[in-house]
Structure formats: C-alpha cells, structure tokens
C-alpha cells in the first residue's frame with residue numbers, strides 16, 4: 001500500500017468543518033484514460049474530505065476524484081450520480097456514457113460523480129500487494145481465489161462446491177485483512193454518504209443534495225436520505241435494494257423476482273415466436289411452461305454431462321452465467337433464446353457464437369471491491385459452514401435460477417474481518433425535505449419490485465413509479481414515460497401520480513436475433 005500512502009494520506013491542518021467550507025471545487029481537464037472513453041465534454045477535480053469521520057479532530061484527508069458533465073443549458077445545479085455495484089468505478093462508467101446519460105437524467109443540471117472509497121484510485125482495496133503477487137498466488141491456488149477472480153461462481157454446481165467455497169472464504173478473508181488492514185474499515189456506505197454531503201457543500205450551490213442512483217446506488221441513496229433527510233432536494237433511485245436487508249442480513253429479498261424474470265423470458269418468447277429461436281427451431285411448439293421445462297432439463301443434463309468443445313468446457317456454470325448476463329437487459333433475450341435453441345439442436349459452434357458475446361456483455365464489477373464494501377457494510381456473520389447452510393438452503397429455495405449465485409460471496413462475507421467504522425443503524429422510515437422518486441421494474445432479477453415498494457413505504461412522502469418491464473433497472477427498456485418522469489422531476493419538481501405504471505416502448509422479443517450481430521460482438525472480445 002505504499003503508493004497509496006504517498007498519494008492519499010496527505011496531511012493538511014483542517015478540520016471536518018473547514019474542509020467543507022474551503023473546498024471550492026476547481027474543475028479542469030480529465031486524465032487521458034477518461035477522456036479517451038468519450039467524445040462528450042467531461043471535467044475533473046479533486047476534493048479533500050476527512051479520511052475517517054469517526055475522528056473529528058484528525059487532519060487526515062482523502063482526496064476524492066470527481067468527474068462532471070456540464071449541463072447543456074444554464075445549470076440548475078448539480079446531480080450526483082452513483083452506478084452501483086458496490087465496486088463500480090463511477091468515473092470510468094460515467095465517462096463512457098457521458099453522451100448517452102444526460103438526455104435520460106437531465107440536460108439542465110451538471111451531472112457529477114466520484115469514485116467511492118475502495119474503488120479506482122480512491123483508497124483502492126486490494127487483497128494482494130501487487131499485480132505480480134496476485135498473478136503468482138492465484139496461479140498457485142486458483143481454486144481458492146476463483147470466488148474473487150471469476151465473475152461468477154455457482155455454489156450448487158456440485159454438492160461439494162459450497163464446502164470448498166467456505167474453506168476458500170477463510171483464506172480469502174484472512175489475506176484481504178492482512179493486505180488492506182490499514183484501510184478496510186474506512187470503506188462503506190455511511191462514510192460515502194458523508195463524502196456525498198462534503199461534495200454538496202463544496203459545490204457551493206444551495207447546500208442541498210440532488211442525487212440519482214441505480215442498483216447498489218439506491219442503498220447508498222436511501223442511506224444518505226435517511227442520514228440527511230433535510231438536505232434532500234431531489235432523489236431518483238432506480239432498481240432498488242432493500243437497505244435494511246443490505247446492511248443487516250445475507251440478503252434474501254434480492255432473489256424475490258429472479259425466477260419470475262426468467263419465466264418472463266419464456267412468456268415473451270411464445271408471445272412473439274417469429275423472433276424467438278426457441279420456437280422457430282421446432283425444438284418445441286408448446287407453452288412458455290414447456291419451453292422453460294425443456295431448458296431446465298438441458299441445464300441439469302449439462303450439469304452432469306458437460307461438453308468439451310473447441311478447447312473449452314460447456315458446463316452448468318457457463319450456462320448459468322449466460323442466463324445471469326441476459327437477465328440484466330431484455331434486449332439480449334433473442335440471443336439467449338438462440339443460444340438455447342442451438343444447444344438443444346446440438347449445434348455447439350452456433351451455441352458458443354451466441355453465448356460468448358452474451359457473457360462478454362456481463363456488467364458485473366470486480367468482486368474484490370464488491371466484497372470490500374458489501375461485506376464491511378453487512379453485520380451478518382457465520383462462524384462455520386454449518387451455521388451458514390440454512391442461509392444457503394433458503395436462497396436455493398427462493399430461486400432456482402440465481403439462488404446459488406450469491407452464496408459463494410456469502411462464504412467470504414460470513415468470515416470477513418472488517419466492519420465498516422460507521423454503519424447506518426437508524427430507521428429508513430423518514431420524511432425527506434423533498435419527495436424521493438422511486439423506480440422499479442415488475443420483473444427485475446437483481447432488485448425486485450417488493451424492495452422498491454418497501455423503501456417507498458419507508459420514505460413516507462416518496463412516489464413509486466413502476467415500469468412494466470423485465471430486467472435490471474429502468475434502463476433495461478426504453479420508456480419515454482420513465483424518461484419524461486425523470487426529466488420533469490429534476491427540472492420542474494413534478495412528481496408522477498402515485499401508482500403510475502409506465503409501459504416500455506417495445507414488447508419483449510420485438511426484434512429478431514441475427515447471427516451477424518453476435519459474430520461482431522464476439523470479435524470485439526478478442
């Protein structure tokens with residue numbers, strides 16, 4: 001952590017209060033690594049904030065790295081954005097979308113984001129001293145490290161997997177603690193909420209927060225709203241996590257819509273059979289239910305009979321990873337159907353041509369940073385595999401499709417040695433200065449509508465906007481109705497009528513899958 005020590009532990013003689021008052025932000029050009037991601041206008045700045053909010057007299061600061069896209073017209077103020085994870089590197093994500101996002105959120109506000117503690121160059125959380133050490137150790141013990149190094153690990157891939165993950169979790173928790181002991185408890189959502197308020201004060205506008213967050217960014221949003229209800233001018237949270245579950249449990253509610261999202265895929269398929277390869281390939285000619293049965297039979301057949309093809313393994317994990325990636329956004333449903341159809345027909349070359357790009361599209365984040373933030377935020381622990389097993393079994397029972405996704409990370413979190421120095425333990429039943437706009441999809445496999453309803457009920461003056469769609473967050477569809485609601489909320493403070501349901505512009509399977517697009521995407525991978 002020496003690089004970190006020299007860069008971030010800059011000692012300056014200011015207190016918390018002074019840091020805020022003096023910290024006017026000087027916007028300037030961004031580094032090349034960011035400007036190369038966009039043709040839009042982006043500006044960058046750094047802002048010193050207290051390193052440890054539990055030490056009000058300490059002069060240690062953390063330099064937050066900020067990025068903004070200025071308003072297209074005269075600015076009505078800044079909106080702070082968070083893209084979730086936890087662990088997403090916000091500046092990189094936003095720079096890459098700097099021309100796409102403003103018209104969806106607001107053209108009349110400056111849009112601002114910063115890399116949260118633990119991510120990017122901001123207190124980067126590591127379980128290895130160097131990339132070389134990481135390469136060496138993960139090559140020596142790939143089985144241990146796959147919980148962090150693979151994008152997804154499926155704990156029910158075999159009946160011995162969960163025990164192996166538990167043992168690996170012991171080793172991972174120990175090593176991450178040793179390597180990042182000096183920073184591990186300075187990460188976490190409550191501190192990031194305070195960082196947000198530091199940015200708000202340093203922006204020197206009206207001292208009020210305007211915020212937009214998706215996915216984990218909703219847990220952060222709910223936390224900052226609960227901690228600073230009087231400072232909320234506008235807040236949109238979209239694809240909502242139940243924050244009480246996030247902080248206090250192994251998170252069960254998250255699975256509430258996973259299976260219904262997968263079922264919606266089959267229903268969409270039979271409703272527009274001309275655009276669904278699972279139907280037109282004559283694999284079957286029946287109901288969504290029949291199609292789903294066939295696909296599950298295929299998945300469980302492959303689980304015991306993986307196929308070697310072209311130097312790779314087509315196995316249970318590979319199939320489930322493709323399903324996970326596709327359920328983020330219904331635009332990939334025709335490809336998902338084409339993949340299943342090819343595999344059912346024994347066309348292995350056709351299958352991997354479709355599946356590789358599906359997987360390459362996976363929007364997941366680095367597990368090291370995800371664990372660092374989510375495990376440190378979470379209070380739930382287990383002292384043995386035996387103690388964790390009821391959690392695992394409950395997840396398996398809650399969802400066939402994703403019930404065995406999160407337990408691998410749970411084995412790490414259950415044994416995690418850090419606890420965030422500050423955890424928000426108060427209520428999420430609050431009335432904010434201005435009502436929050438809460439957005440939820442009917443079938444979101446990552447963040448179910450019940451969680452959006454829960455958070456909206458807690459923030460008593462908030463309004464819940466439902467999108468009659470499938471996928472993770474309202475970005476899973478194009479919906480003029482949601483975009484209009486967001487723009488008028490930020491620009492004019494107009495809230496949609498309670499119980500408004502927006503429809504997507506196009507139904508599921510509106511366009512057919514074409515192999516040309518898949519081949520193009522495959523090439524991008526290499």
Ligand SMILES: *[C@@H]1O[C@H](CO)[C@@H](O)[C@H](O)[C@H]1NC(C)=O
Nearest residue numbers: 035036037038039040096099
């Ligand atoms: C930027 O513009 C150039 C020229 O129009 C184009 O080739 C390139 O793909 C654009 N890059 C991004 C990130 O939009």
Ligand SMILES: *[C@@H]1O[C@H](CO)[C@@H](O)[C@H](O)[C@H]1NC(C)=O
Nearest residue numbers: 015016053054055056057058
């Ligand atoms: C911080 O400093 C003030 C003023 O010197 C002192 O009164 C207070 O006890 C200190 N607080 C802590 C937590 O050390």
Ligand SMILES: *[C@@H]1O[C@H](CO)[C@@H](O)[C@H](O)[C@H]1NC(C)=O
Nearest residue numbers: 277279280281282283341345
């Ligand atoms: C589907 O069935 C029709 C009628 O039997 C046949 O003409 C067509 O070739 C079949 N398509 C495939 C992909 O098997």
Ligand SMILES: *[C@@H]1O[C@H](CO)[C@@H](O)[C@H](O)[C@H]1NC(C)=O
Nearest residue numbers: 273279282283284285286287
């Ligand atoms: C497929 O289903 C349609 C509608 O139920 C039916 O008319 C047709 O005969 C079926 N075809 C086959 C091959 O079973």
Ligand SMILES: *[C@@H]1O[C@H](CO)[C@@H](O)[C@H](O)[C@H]1NC(C)=O
Nearest residue numbers: 156396397399400401403404
């Ligand atoms: C886990 O594996 C068991 C045994 O094969 C199977 O019965 C069960 O359906 C699986 N559950 C999940 C969620 O994968």
Ligand SMILES: *[C@@H]1O[C@H](CO)[C@@H](O)[C@H](O)[C@H]1NC(C)=O
Nearest residue numbers: 242244245253454455457458
């Ligand atoms: C919201 O969720 C929490 C924790 O899961 C639960 O205790 C609470 O009763 C729920 N609130 C509502 C209004 O459903």
Ligand SMILES: *[C@@H]1O[C@H](CO)[C@@H](O)[C@H](O)[C@H]1NC(C)=O
Nearest residue numbers: 484486487488489491492493
């Ligand atoms: C906000 O209100 C103004 C004045 O009524 C109107 O011209 C503008 O279109 C509204 N903005 C949006 C995004 O609806």
Ligand SMILES: *[C@@H]1O[C@H](CO)[C@@H](O)[C@H](O)[C@H]1NC(C)=O
Nearest residue numbers: 481484485488494495496497
């Ligand atoms: C946009 O949203 C506002 C506020 O909810 C509503 O009054 C208006 O009718 C909507 N406009 C369109 C075109 O949907």
